Amino acid sequence: MIRIVIAGPRGRMGREAVSLVHHTEHFELVAVVDRMNEGKTLAELEGFPAIDAPIFTDLERCLQTVQADVVIDLTTPEVGKRHTEIALRYGVRPVVGTTGFTEEDIARLTQVAEEKKIGAIIAPNFAIGAILMMKFAQMAAKYFPHVEIIELHHDQKLDAPSGTALKTAQLIQQVRSSFMQGHPAEKETIEGARGALYDGMRIHSVRLPGLVAHQEVIFGGDGQTLTIRHDSFNRASFMSGVRFAVETVMKLETLVYGLEHLIE
Numbered sequence: 001m002i003r004i005v006i007a008g009p010r011g012r013m014g015r016e017a018v019s020l021v022h023h024t025e026h027f028e029l030v031a032v033v034d035r036m037n038e039g040k041t042l043a044e045l046e047g048f049p050a051i052d053a054p055i056f057t058d059l060e061r062c063l064q065t066v067q068a069d070v071v072i073d074l075t076t077p078e079v080g081k082r083h084t085e086i087a088l089r090y091g092v093r094p095v096v097g098t099t100g101f102t103e104e105d106i107a108r109l110t111q112v113a114e115e116k117k118i119g120a121i122i123a124p125n126f127a128i129g130a131i132l133m134m135k136f137a138q139m140a141a142k143y144f145p146h147v148e149i150i151e152l153h154h155d156q157k158l159d160a161p162s163g164t165a166l167k168t169a170q171l172i173q174q175v176r177s178s179f180m181q182g183h184p185a186e187k188e189t190i191e192g193a194r195g196a197l198y199d200g201m202r203i204h205s206v207r208l209p210g211l212v213a214h215q216e217v218i219f220g221g222d223g224q225t226l227t228i229r230h231d232s233f234n235r236a237s238f239m240s241g242v243r244f245a246v247e248t249v250m251k252l253e254t255l256v257y258g259l260e261h262l263i264e
């Protein structure tokens with residue numbers, strides 16, 4: 001049995017994660033961390049199954065009170081960073097879906113995990129299709145160094161570019177010689193027209209109601225283009241990855257950033 005705390009249970013992802021844990025035989029939801037409702041149980045909140053997991057508004061107090069193996073964080077960038085560090089310091093393995101972490105954040109948290117000799121997973125995208133899309137993009141970049149990333153998400157998203165787009169750019173950077181794409185004399189007549197710049201590549205962020213999570217990686221070569229696209233149409237698409245991450249983090253002793261390191 002893996003004892004789990006979920007931070008952000010009332011969010012779009014948090015609700016799916018509560019349902020996943022509730023329906024997985026070897027998972028037990030021992031507490032949740034919410035922005036409100038301290039002292040209640042999850043069962044008392046509308047729309048939740050009859051799980052008598054206590055609600056805390058502070059992760060430290062939660063981990064001082066309940067015995068947990070894993071904290072699943074699905075909150076906001078600043079809260080997610082704080083929660084990851086607290087979980088590590090309390091010896092509880094974090095599985096972090098929250099995005100908006102910088103490379104410096106990842107480096108710092110990796111060091112804390114190393115000090116504490118404890119496993120952790122930070123996964124910008126839990127959907128297997130998205131992980132494959134990133135892997136395929138990395139493969140293609142060896143042959144097509146000219147690439148632009150277009151990520152499209154719902155308009156309630158806080159961070160841009162998405163964690164997935166940033167991760168894709170990092171994976172491509174590992175195989176692509178660094179250079180500045182586009183015409184050397186190109187000039188934006190409206191600021192931002194060419195998107196965000198990452199090691200000479202461009203990342204474009206689209207935000208619209210109706211979208212969930214989507215990404216295209218477009219490669220250009222002589223007389224040809226290659227487009228690799230992934231679409232998540234609902235949040236259930238992420239849950240088999242969350243389950244895999246919770247099971248896998250129990251066997252890790254370091255921080256792993258990205259599920260692509262953990263799948264064959």
Ligand SMILES: NC(=O)c1ccc[n+]([C@@H]2O[C@H](COP(=O)([O-])OP(=O)(O)OC[C@H]3O[C@@H](n4cnc5c(N)ncnc54)[C@H](O)[C@@H]3O)[C@@H](O)[C@H]2O)c1
Pocket residue numbers: 007008009010011012013014033034035057074075076077079096097098099100123124125126127238
């Ligand atoms: N890794 C993935 O596959 C994946 C998939 C979808 C979303 N995400 C990321 O997950 C995060 C959550 O996404 P969402 O769509 O569920 O957002 P959401 O806004 O629906 O939910 C976030 C929840 O966090 C809660 N929260 C905020 N501060 C808190 C605090 N201090 N303590 C406890 N809870 C707090 C909010 O009340 C809210 O319920 C985002 O960073 C998003 O980018 C990742």
Ligand SMILES: O=C(O)C1=N[C@H](C(=O)O)CCC1
Pocket residue numbers: 099100124125153157158161162163164165212213
């Ligand atoms: O809904 C979101 O927000 C998502 N964020 C992730 C990201 O930033 O890459 C991916 C999936 C959905």
